[in-house]
Amino acid sequence: MDKLRIAVVGAGLIGQRHIEMIKASRLCVLSAIVDPSTGAVAYAKMQGVPIYTSLDALFEHTKPAGVILATPNQMHVEQGMACIAAGVPALVEKPVAHSLEAGLALQAATEASGVKMMVGHHRQHGSVMAKAVEVIQSGALGRVVAIVGTMLIYKAETEGYFDGAYTWRREPGAGPVMINMIHEIGNLRALAGDITEVHAFASNGTRGFAVEDTAVMNFRFASGALGTFALSDTAATDRNWEHTSGEDVFRYAKAHTESDDCYLVSGTWGTLAVPTMRLQRYLKDEDRSWHKALQKSQIKPDVINPLAAQIEHFCDVIRGTCEPRVTVRDGVQNLRVVDAILQSARTGQSVKIAG
Ligand SMILES: NC(=O)c1ccc[n+]([C@@H]2O[C@H](COP(=O)([O-])OP(=O)(O)OC[C@H]3O[C@@H](n4cnc5c(N)ncnc54)[C@H](O)[C@@H]3O)[C@@H](O)[C@H]2O)c1
Known part of the structure; x- marks a missing residue:
């Protein structure tokens, strides 16, 4: 061919x-x-x-x-x-x-x-997300009730990322909500379905650009699950997908350690930490109690280059x-959520999202 x-x-x-x-x-x-x-x-x-x-x-x-x-x-x-x-x-x-x-x-x-x-x-083409989605869809977590996530990373201002030909990254239409959070929205929707409402705070207090450098967000999913997420591109930590997933698309410093996660997906029978894929869950209905020990396992897939x-x-x-x-329709649905985040941060109001 x-x-x-x-x-x-x-x-x-x-x-x-x-x-x-x-x-x-x-x-x-x-x-x-x-x-x-x-x-x-x-x-x-x-x-x-x-x-x-x-x-x-x-x-x-x-x-x-x-x-x-x-x-x-x-x-x-x-x-x-x-x-x-x-x-x-x-x-x-x-x-x-x-x-x-x-x-x-x-x-x-x-x-x-x-x-x-x-x-x-x-x-969405990688093995880490595919495995997380498979575990959730298998019912191992029961009904998903809450997701906690972080996209906390430190983009150095000294490496030219925001300067010269790259000043577009400081301007409306860019910023870490548009550039980075949109990836997280794609992941959150794959893990827990459509997002129907958002409430967000954003701050440009550290870099002082026209766009935010930090945001916190609460999400309501169509399923009834709730999520909370912290985003910053001026936070000195590796609690983010790029550093923890092992996909290393951008050849960042190999900060990946086996013990770091950026998402916790919690359901009525169990909880999955992503990307380490540590799973803890109850196996029998009679064991489902905060007084009983959860069974622990780990199901990490081989990481491929997405x-x-x-x-x-x-x-x-x-x-x-x-x-x-x-599809473009999927991309637009992710954009709708991002648009709602920015609108909520601007107005201080919760924003409902059309499907
Ligand atoms: N999938 C990912 O993980 C990922 C990662 C980084 C960036 N992105 C996205 O990719 C896009 C580019 O980001 P980047 O960080 O590579 O930006 P960049 O500024 O490093 O590169 C953009 C390139 O486009 C060129 N360019 C400017 N105007 C052009 C025109 N009219 N026609 C053709 N080329 C033109 C610039 O000269 C530059 O080389 C953005 O939309 C960004 O959100 C995606």
């Missing part, structure tokens, strides 16, 4: 990781890079592929089998629309859009066109052998 030709739009932090995954894949090859920055010229030369300064210029020259949109959030919808107009399947990085309104426009255009489009919530699995899935989607696991 011929390898699919994939172009990457935006050769920055995540774009370069996608390029590594494409180059390692049996199913596809890198066909071109689209990036207007001067640094990208040398990078494309190193990769041995042509470079274009805009998506329009790429499409004027050639139509690849698929494109990956790894550009700043504020460009996703405009570029997604260009892919639809060109009839080229796309993997759009998360968040699917910089605003709910823009996301809904992309959802409508995608569904009307039939052009294949998926959203880069890559954790970005690599996502690329393989994208190739299958392009070939038409499966439907996107994370």
Whole structure:
């Protein structure tokens, strides 16, 4: 089978990781890079592929089998629309859009066109989330009643992450709720179903950017379960998915230790700590008492690289052998929750979320 030709739009932090995954894949090859920055010229030369300064210029020259949109959030919808107009399947990085309104426009255009489009919530392609979902769906926890989670991480201001070409990360449409919490929302919805109401506090008191650096959030799920979550990109700890899951997509310092978790999913029969997958539960109804010992076990899966699995899935989607696991509609539903978080933080009111 011929390898699919994939172009990457935006050769920055995540774009370069996608390029590594494409180059390692049996199913596809890198066909071109689209990036207007001067640094990208040398990078494309190193990769041995042509470079274009805009998506329009790429499409004027050639139509690849698929494109990956790894550009700043504020460009996703405009570029997604260009892919639809060109009839080229796309993997759009998360968040699917910089605003709910823009996301809904992309959802409508995608569904009307039939052009294949998926959203880069890559954790949904990993073995850690798959195992956690399997345990919960097996009924081992009984009815899920509460989830506690953290996305606490320290992004250094001294490493250029917020400066120069990257100041978009300080602006509305970005910020850790949009950039990071959206991944957590994808996970929370996979673990416990749809979120119907949010109450949040946010603060920019440490960095002083236009966007928050810290937020705390309470969630109500459609199932009746409740959740609480702390997020900060200026908190010095490894209590976050990137450091604890072992997926190590961004090759952070190997801070992973076998004993750290970032989620606790608790039900009427048992509790699962994620990602260590330590499970404690009652085995018999007559043992279900706070006076009785819980049975303990651990069911950790082999960790795979979810970005690599996502690329393989994208190739299958392009070939038409499966439907996107994370559709634009899913991405928009995650965005709805994030939008509600920001609205609640702004107004001080709880916000209900439409389905
Ligand atoms: N899946 C993940 O875990 C993950 C991780 C990081 C970032 N992201 C998402 O990926 C996107 C990019 O984030 P990043 O951190 O890699 O950003 P980045 O700033 O490091 O890279 C963005 C790249 O896009 C290029 N660019 C700017 N305008 C462009 C245009 N009009 N056409 C083509 N290229 C253009 C920039 O020159 C830069 O190289 C964001 O939406 C972000 O939320 C996802």
